Amino acid sequence: MGFLRIDPMMVKLIIxxxxxTFIPAKGGFVDFFQYLTTAAIALLFFMHGAKLSREKIIAGSSHWRLHLWIMTSTFILFPILGLLFVWWHPLNISPDLYTGFIYLCILPGTVQSSIAFTSLAGGNVAAAVCAASASSLLGVFISPMLVNLVMNVHSEMPGNGLEQIGKIMLQLLVPFVIGHISRRWIGAWVEKHRSLIGKTDQASILLVVYSAFSEAVVNGIWHKVGLATFGWILLGCLIILAVALLINIVASRVFGFKRADEIVVLFCGSKKSLANGVPMANILFPASTIGIILLPLMIFHQVQLMVCSYIAGRYKAAGEKQAQKEAAPRVMESQK
Known part of the structure; x- marks a missing residue:
């Protein structure tokens, strides 16, 4: 029943x-949590930069057709799906939640879970490392530009798109680059303490979510969102994910990718990053709307983990069955 397993991170998000909801940050604590969140996010991207090995990038970067499709799926296919979804307007939800659906569709893919699912399913791990890392890094530039192009948020907040991209680069890309440059000195320590990156990742997300929802609670978010709305959001996430998975499977077979590469396309081309999306939203959107805009992303995060966990298990079982079939004639031959 791995499909029904709840991700521990989702439990922490609910808490x-x-x-x-019950103890929102107010007054001076708002600024305190804002500074704390900024520091945690900078540390997170510093650690990710220090973790990323140039050897792994080189090893996985040679399959250009594979990476081109994954980038196309992440930054072209998904935004088109988001726009079509809003045009179709199938859900009985507020305009802010539809904005949240478009926002999740323009985000880069996940890094850790994409690689983990690729490994579990028996896919091309080196290519997954390269594709997921490239998606996360390019997303720092592409996602805010898509936000301004598709969502036109610059009319709602001070500054323009270039200023927003500059803020994102300063908070996300600069620490990442410094971390990667520092790898020669701290790389061994980072490899030894990989769990620390996961804890920093989760802590930064939870801090931003707490700050955003404190503001949202003060502005009456729970008067706008009920159980029925959560059900509509869940349905929307399932629709978008199912379409993205189907298109990626079909594209992999049309392009003639091997099974190991098809797995990479499936998991790197159909997932969206909570770790990138939450801090970016904190920069791109007015504080009063961040909480409700992030709801579709948080629900999509859990949905993609559950569905992809099930799919990875199916690929693994199929791979083991195929390996047994191929091994049987060799065993029989050796017994003769």
């Missing part, structure tokens, strides 16, 4: 939402 954080409850905490923000």
């Amino acid at each position: 954080t939402l409850l905490l923000a």
Whole structure:
């Protein structure tokens, strides 16, 4: 029943939402949590930069057709799906939640879970490392530009798109680059303490979610979102993910990718990053709307983990069955 397993991070998100609902940050604590969140996010991207090995990038970067399709799926296919979804307007939800659906569609893919699912399913791990890392890095530039192009948020907040991209580069890309440059000195320590990156990742997300939802609670988010709305959001996430998975499978077979590469396309081309999306939203959107805009992304995060966990298990079982079939004639031959 791995398909039904709840991600521990989702439990922590729910606890954080409850905490923000009953004990929201107010007054001077708002600024305190803002500074703390910025520091945690900078540390997170510094650690990711230090973790990324140039050897792994080189090893996985040679399959250009594979990476081109994954980038196309992440930054072209998904935004088109988001726009079509809003045009179709199938859900009984507020305009801010539809904005949240478009926002999740323009985000880069995940890094850790994409690689983990690729490994579990028996896919091309080196290519997954390269594709997921490239998606996350390019997303720092592409996602805010798509936000301004598709969502036109620059009319709602001070500054323009270039200023927003500059803020994102300063908070996300600069620490990443410094971390990668520092790898020669701290790389061994980072490899030894990989779990620390996961904890920093989760802590930064939870801090931003708490800050965003504290603001949202003060502005009456729970008067706008009920159980029925959560059900509509869940349905929307399932529709978008199912279409993206189907298109990626079909594209992999049309392009003639091997099974190991098809797995990479499936998991790197159909997932969206909570770790990138939450801090970016904190920069791109007005504080009063961040909480409700992030709801579709948080629900999509859990949906993609559950569905992809099930798919990875199916690929693994199929791969083991195929390996047994191929091994049987050799065993029989050796017994003769």
